[in-house]
Amino acid sequence: MTTANFVDFQNVWLAYNDELLAQNHFAVEDINLQVKQGEFIAIVGPSGCGKSTFMKLTTGLKRPSKGQIFVDGQPVTGPLKISGMAFQAPSLLPWRTTLDNVLLPLEIVEPFRSQFKQRKAEFAERASKLLRTVGLGGYEDKFPWQLSGGMQQRASICRALIHEPKMLLLDEPFGALDALTRGNIQDELVTIVRQTKQTIFMITHDVDEAILLSDKIFLMSNGPRAKLAEIVTNPLPRDRTRATMHHDPKFYEVRNHLIDFLVHRSKTFAAA
Ligand code: ADP
Ligand code: MG
Numbered sequence: 477m478t479t480a481n482f483v484d485f486q487n488v489w490l491a492y493n494d495e496l497l498a499q500n501h502f503a504v505e506d507i508n509l510q511v512k513q514g515e516f517i518a519i520v521g522p523s524g525c526g527k528s529t530f531m532k533l534t535t536g537l538k539r540p541s542k543g544q545i546f547v548d549g550q551p552v553t554g555p556l557k558i559s560g561m562a563f564q565a566p567s568l569l570p571w572r573t574t575l576d577n578v579l580l581p582l583e584i585v586e587p588f589r590s591q592f593k594q595r596k597a598e599f600a601e602r603a604s605k606l607l608r609t610v611g612l613g614g615y616e617d618k619f620p621w622q623l624s625g626g627m628q629q630r631a632s633i634c635r636a637l638i639h640e641p642k643m644l645l646l647d648e649p650f651g652a653l654d655a656l657t658r659g660n661i662q663d664e665l666v667t668i669v670r671q672t673k674q675t676i677f678m679i680t681h682d683v684d685e686a687i688l689l690s691d692k693i694f695l696m697s698n699g700p701r702a703k704l705a706e707i708v709t710n711p712l713p714r715d716r717t718r719a720t721m722h723h724d725p726k727f728y729e730v731r732n733h734l735i736d737f738l739v740h741r742s743k744t745f746a747a748a
Pocket of ligand 2: 527647
């Protein structure tokens with residue numbers, strides 16, 4: 477039953493602690509969803525509606541108060557090794573250079589770990605290539621304290637991408653980036669998702685970004701009942717690009733639908 481879906485949420489509720497549970501105060505409520513391997517899911521919703529909580533549940537950092545979560549056919553009982561993550565705030569190790577921070581997952585995760593010594597030059601080239609796409613070419617040997625906040629953020633995104641994890645969780649990773657860098661990283665992600673079978677969840681406030689990158693868009697609504705309100709299937713062809721997608725009238729239809737949800741329906745869904 478669960479094997480066909482890569483991620484499967486069955487009636488998932490989460491209260492952050494016992495006190496909140498006793499008050500029936502849930503951060504997310506009755507989430508049911510199924511995601512296939514290789515799907516790119518964008519998550520859109522107002523602040524505080526439970527998007528980050530959803531990510532913590534998916535990767536096993538939080539256990540549900542009620543319901544069950546399966547990933548890759550297994551019940552999630554603790555933090556998963558198969559997922560890569562990049563969050564709003566960068567989290568580089570201060571004693572490692574930019575290059576060594578980006579290489580970290582390859583030193584930890586198999587099959588790379590056991591090949592790390594032999595293939596180090598190749599891995600370093602892969603890391604440098606990623607760093608160049610985010611405008612950090614030449615910063616390989618700098619330490620985090622020598623980089624601006626935005627540069628550290630770009631390096632953390634490279635670290636999440638380097639080992640092409642089976643599941644990639646991106647929590648508003650591009651929010652603080654300038655438009656040019658953001659566009660470059662979006663293009664890089666498009667290339668990656670076309671080549672790999674990674675399952676990706678990305679929280680974003682940018683509806684154009686959601687339409688460019690995702691196969692499906694999860695719309696989450698705000699309390700008192702924070703839940704998954706609607707799933708929108710992206711109507712645009714998969715070979716869309718940043719340059720061409722605006723020429724398709726369907727782009728404006730889906731864009732208007734998302735904006736209408738955010739403006740008019742995301743806070744009132746529960747009352748309906
Ligand atoms: P979003 O990412 O959509 O902005 P969050 O998932 O961070 O929303 O938060 C959802 C709800 O859970 C909010 O009401 C928030 O205050 C609450 N919350 C988040 N983290 C915690 C925590 N560690 N302890 C208690 N409540 C939390
Ligand atoms: Mg959040």
